[in-house]
Amino acid sequence: MSDTHKLAELIARHAPEDGSHSTAIPNLWVARCSQPSDAMFSLQEPAFCLIAQGRKRVMLGDLIYEYDSSSFLAASVDLPISGQVIDATPERPYLGMRLNLDIALLTEMVLELESRDAVLGEPVRGLCVSTINEELLSASVRLLQLLDKPADIPYLAPLAQREIYYRLLTGEQGGAVRSMARCxxxxxxxxxxxxxxxxxxxxxxxxxxxxxxxxxxxxxxxxxxxxxxxxxxxxYQKQLRLQEARRLMVSRAMDAASAAYEVGYESPSQFTREYGRLFGVPPARDVARLRAVQERDPSAA
CATH class of the missing domain: 1.10.10.60 (Homeodomain-like)
Incomplete structure (x- = not known):
């Protein structure tokens, strides 16, 4: 069995239902999705994201990234993004993992691998998609295998995570990840x-x-x-405002004008225009659609 199939099997076992699931390993999440999804807006933390099955599209500002089981995504700072599963079926669901990154540790390892005079430099994009190699994929499988041996997690998970960091930094596609930490x-x-x-x-x-x-x-x-x-x-501030307003309207049943004032808008009409540009539809229609989705699938909340 290939490492990609092993990874898919492990994720499927620990994410038996659609949604994102925390695990017993700190900072490790697994996810399943049985059909293509709408674009979901969120604040992406520094993370290493890997897909075992399916395909995903991520949008940062005007930039579009797509990745699947042949690649991985790495983020180095908090970024307001939208993510969308674009390839998934009930028979072959999207299966993915996310490991939140400790940028300080990543930087410390760069200093161990390189001379200190290489630390400073021009900052690079805080999000990158790169081709995955066998070593990084195998290290990810070993980390998830610990979920089947809970007693080993406190002792071996930190070592497995450090190996993932090392593979991120030393692989053929590690230049972008090194640049993130080097700056x-x-x-x-x-x-x-x-x-x-x-x-x-x-x-x-x-x-x-x-x-x-x-x-x-x-x-x-x-x-x-x-x-x-x-x-x-x-x-950046505008995206945070609009995402928070969306959350308030869905989770606290606020009307659009109240949510707009709550997040700092003085003009409801300006709020409606900017909301429509970001989410594609006016606030009332968008919130009604999201509530209908939640009624059909509470895990989507």
Whole structure:
């Protein structure tokens, strides 16, 4: 049996129903989906994502990434993305895993592998899709196999995760992942800016305040922020606002105007326009569709 089939079998066993499932291994999630899905908007944490069966499309700003069992996705910072399963059937469901990454550990390992004078550099896009190799796939299988041996998890899971980090950094397609970690100084500044925006997403936007938090000039922040996230700081805040408004309308039954004010919009009409541009339909239609989906499949909530 190939490692891809082993991975699919392990995920299918530990994700018996559609949805995303946490596991006994910290930071490890497995997912199943039996049919193509609508685009789901979320804030992607730093993570290594691998598909054993099916295909997925991820959108970051205007950029589109697609990957399947021959590739993997890695993210180095919190990014507002939309993800959509595009290849899945009940007979052959989408099966995937996600391992949230410790960027500090990843950077520490880069320092062990390279000279320290290579640490600083120009930040790269915070999301990449690369071809997977046999070593990385085998390391991922070994990590998931520990789910069948719970007593081994506290002792062997950290070693298995460290091997995945090592394979990410040393594989043929590891250049982009190394670049993510190698630019930690700049990424720390971008992460400080992201943190400010997340804390103040419902307040008036101030590029000067964000730049001060990042300890960069406004022009330098704008350049590096866009190179990492594929959007400007203001666009990033707008996506956070709209995603939170969507959550409030679905989970707390808020009307569009109330949700708009809650997340910082002063003009309901502007909110409706921007909501429609991001999600494709006006708020009321979108929320009605999402509630209908939840009634049919509570796990989609």
């Amino acid at each position: 930690e100084a700049r990424l720390q500044q971008i992460n400080r800016a992201i943190g400010w925006i997340k804390r103040h997403y419902n307040k008036p936007f101030s590029i000067e305040a964000v730049a001060a938090e990042a300890r960069m000039s406004a022009s330098t922040l704008h350049h590096h922020f866009k190179s990492v996230t594929a959007m400007s700081p203001l666009q």
